[in-house]
Amino acid sequence: MVIKPRIKGSLALNAHPVGCKKAVEDQIEYVKSSTSYNGAKKVLILGASSGYGLASRISLAFGGSKADTIGVSFEKEGNGRKPGSAGWYNNIWFKEAAEKEGLVAKNFIGDAFSHEMRDEVIKYIKEEFGGEIDLLVYSLASGVRKDPDTGEVYRSQLRPKGVSITGPTFNVEKESIEELTLDPATPEDEANTIKVMGGEDWNLWVDALTEANVVSKGFQTLAYSYIGAEITRRIYREGTIGGAKEHLENTALDLNKKLKDSIGGSAHVAVKRAIVTKASAFIPIFPLYATVLFKVMEEKGIEENAIAHTHRLFTDMIFGDKMEMDDKGRIRPDSWEMREDVQREVMEIYKDITVDNFKELTDFARYKRDFMQLNGFEIDGVDYEADVDLEAMAKLRP
Numbered sequence: 001m002v003i004k005p006r007i008k009g010s011l012a013l014n015a016h017p018v019g020c021k022k023a024v025e026d027q028i029e030y031v032k033s034s035t036s037y038n039g040a041k042k043v044l045i046l047g048a049s050s051g052y053g054l055a056s057r058i059s060l061a062f063g064g065s066k067a068d069t070i071g072v073s074f075e076k077e078g079n080g081r082k083p084g085s086a087g088w089y090n091n092i093w094f095k096e097a098a099e100k101e102g103l104v105a106k107n108f109i110g111d112a113f114s115h116e117m118r119d120e121v122i123k124y125i126k127e128e129f130g131g132e133i134d135l136l137v138y139s140l141a142s143g144v145r146k147d148p149d150t151g152e153v154y155r156s157q158l159r160p161k162g163v164s165i166t167g168p169t170f171n172v173e174k175e176s177i178e179e180l181t182l183d184p185a186t187p188e189d190e191a192n193t194i195k196v197m198g199g200e201d202w203n204l205w206v207d208a209l210t211e212a213n214v215v216s217k218g219f220q221t222l223a224y225s226y227i228g229a230e231i232t233r234r235i236y237r238e239g240t241i242g243g244a245k246e247h248l249e250n251t252a253l254d255l256n257k258k259l260k261d262s263i264g265g266s267a268h269v270a271v272k273r274a275i276v277t278k279a280s281a282f283i284p285i286f287p288l289y290a291t292v293l294f295k296v297m298e299e300k301g302i303e304e305n306a307i308a309h310t311h312r313l314f315t316d317m318i319f320g321d322k323m324e325m326d327d328k329g330r331i332r333p334d335s336w337e338m339r340e341d342v343q344r345e346v347m348e349i350y351k352d353i354t355v356d357n358f359k360e361l362t363d364f365a366r367y368k369r370d371f372m373q374l375n376g377f378e379i380d381g382v383d384y385e386a387d388v389d390l391e392a393m394a395k396l397r398p
């Protein structure tokens, strides 16, 4: 079957398994040809199948100390007629590449927020993974979380606080921008977003892992946050999602103290730069800001994609000697995005954008390409006219 991309609005409806393979291989190639580091050797990544979690896994396995990895993700399997989700294939191709080099790459597909998943992963670490991990990367991005104790389902909301805001958002399908008005969050929206994307679940994971004695002495854990600048301030940092990120950052401070006192370990948040991922495509205003950012950073020679940015975080900061940490204990690889000259120039361009001129003023072409590539389309070196054997693909297990 020849697979053509299907998009509705800013939602990708299908993925190209062979394209996903090439995208994973390209990321592996990138880290192999970059500077390597002496890093963690036994790693658990929550949210390992795409975006920053996948980039972290690739960097640690192929660009650092050849880490054995366990990846947890929530992805959809394909069948003989329909491809699965991109992350489903990313897991398969990562595992194949890692095993070829003698590395352990175990995938768990299911709900990372559940106690059952924690129990399964801990059992695996004890029985088959050598008994302990030395790094946990927490990179989940989800719109919904089921409380593992009460069974209640919470949904996060991307809303401003106190005021309503109107701003542009992309329609990738129509290659247009549309005005979107968001009403202010209710107190319940704020609380629900913290429940889903705040630090509660990270804390549960760290407690479960330490109580089960499956973490090494000096164990580290890392979660990803975002701050951003003026353009996205009201929808992101001062919005409901910003409240959740603040909660995550406060959780890091508590966990850091707990781990330091008990096992000489550490917990930190790393503030990452804006990129196109499955999750970020849904944040209003953010994609348009990101496209201008790509353009400005490209002109300044400091543009990075997910893998370059993540590999630099590990090489220079986590396992290197160029740590950038702010007074709140947050690691700041986003300092390039936040540079005063970058933000000033982004703002200058952004204020002139209209529905008619946005393709000239922003790097929309790059945004669309990144968006398509998340699902394995528009990747150099892939023959998109070739038949994909979905029956054979369905037999591959992650």
Ligand SMILES: NC(=O)c1ccc[n+]([C@@H]2O[C@H](COP(=O)([O-])OP(=O)(O)OC[C@H]3O[C@@H](n4cnc5c(N)ncnc54)[C@H](O)[C@@H]3O)[C@@H](O)[C@H]2O)c1
Pocket (backbone or CB within 6 Å): 046, 047, 048, 049, 050, 051, 052, 053, 072, 073, 074, 075, 087, 110, 111, 112, 113, 138, 139, 140, 141, 142, 224, 225, 226, 271, 272, 273, 274, 275, 276, 277, 278, 279, 280
């Ligand atoms: N994209 C950005 O620009 C950006 C910038 C800074 C920080 N971040 C942060 O990075 C982290 C990762 O985001 P991303 O953009 O890479 O997202 P993504 O959508 O690419 O990846 C999310 C991952 O979470 C997994 N997941 C979601 N729900 C799950 C569940 N219930 N159980 C198991 N796995 C589940 C998915 O399978 C996937 O592996 C988030 O904390 C996000 O806020 C993102």
